[in-house]
Amino acid sequence: MKFAIQVNEGPYQHQATDSAYQFTKAALEAGHEIMRVFFYHDGVNNGTNLTTPPQDDRNVVNRWSELAKQHDLDMVVCVAAAQRRGIVDEGEMQRNGKDAQNIAEGFRISGLGQLIEAGIQSERLVVFGD
Amino acid sequence: MMSEQIKKFMYVNRRAPYGTIYAWESLEVVLIGAAFDQDVSLAFMDDGIYQLVKGQDTSEVEMKNFSPTYQALGDYDVTKLYVEKESLEERGLTLEDLMPLTYEDEDDDWAEKDSIRLVSRAELADIMDEQDVLFSF
Numbered sequence: 001m002k003f004a005i006q007v008n009e010g011p012y013q014h015q016a017t018d019s020a021y022q023f024t025k026a027a028l029e030a031g032h033e034i035m036r037v038f039f040y041h042d043g044v045n046n047g048t049n050l051t052t053p054p055q056d057d058r059n060v061v062n063r064w065s066e067l068a069k070q071h072d073l074d075m076v077v078c079v080a081a082a083q084r085r086g087i088v089d090e091g092e093m094q095r096n097g098k099d100a101q102n103i104a105e106g107f108r109i110s111g112l113g114q115l116i117e118a119g120i121q122s123e124r125l126v127v128f129g130d
Numbered sequence: 131m132m133s134e135q136i137k138k139f140m141y142v143n144r145r146a147p148y149g150t151i152y153a154w155e156s157l158e159v160v161l162i163g164a165a166f167d168q169d170v171s172l173a174f175m176d177d178g179i180y181q182l183v184k185g186q187d188t189s190e191v192e193m194k195n196f197s198p199t200y201q202a203l204g205d206y207d208v209t210k211l212y213v214e215k216e217s218l219e220e221r222g223l224t225l226e227d228l229m230p231l232t233y234e235d236e237d238d239d240w241a242e243k244d245s246i247r248l249v250s251r252a253e254l255a256d257i258m259d260e261q262d263v264l265f266s267f
Contacts (some may be wrong), residue, residue, distance in 0.1 A: 011253060033242075040155065040159075041152065053258075059192075080158060103245055112158060112159055112162040112163070113165070114162045116139075116159070116162060116166045116168070119137065119139060119168075119263040119265075120135065120137055120166065120263075125263050125265075126196075127264075127265065127266055
């Protein structure tokens with residue numbers, strides 16, 4: 001099965017991203033395809049490399065980055081939602097005159113068209129959030 | 131933008147327009163998605179009904195009033211807005227309380243038609259069942 005995943009909530013505040021991660025990992029291990037993971041609303045906060053959770057807790061951001069590396073996952077952060085919430089890559093930094101970037105490894109910033117395309121091209125779009 | 135296949139996309143709006151950003155960012159998805167030539171509809175239920183209430187004034191709370199954007203949906207060929215009857219009634223509202231939203235039907239000599247379609251909870255369940263992709267906001 002060809003899945004697309006949408007994550008609508010940020011890390012730690014909400015378990016949606018944990019569930020999305022577990023689902024994605026399990027689907028990949030079962031031999032399914034994850035064609036894209038799209039981060040929207042506060043979900044874009046999963047893509048910052050500035051988080052420092054306590055050492056005895058899971059590292060939500062690094063966990064996504066590692067999974068992406070292992071499986072060559074396409075993890076997309078919505079640009080409009082990211083601009084509102086301060087998730088910045090090299091291009092956004094230059095375009096908007098910021099003095100820093102914080103996009104975590106394995107994530108890329110792109111448009112909402114990537115979400116619509118995921119809905120069209122996947123067999124199932126699975127949404128995590130309330 | 132042409133896509134290789136046409137799917138039935140439904141955006142389900144269940145939350146009030148202000149208080150959280152879900153309604154506004156949902157509308158942004160709808161507007162971008164309109165360029166993909168899919169078979170699009172919107173559903174309004176629960177507190178999502180309030181997104182369509184007319185006469186919204188957000189000046190005192192300094193939130194952006196994005197309700198005029200719903201009136202542009204017809205120009206984006208987004209012409210099916212299902213409003214759940216029970217959700218309206220539970221909130222003491224009628225169709226008269228909602229913004230008049232219309233579109234011009236190109237298959238009917240550009241006649242102006244209502245975009246809002248009042249459906250029962252059971253009917254909406256059937257319509258949802260027909261969809262290929264459901265976005266819930």
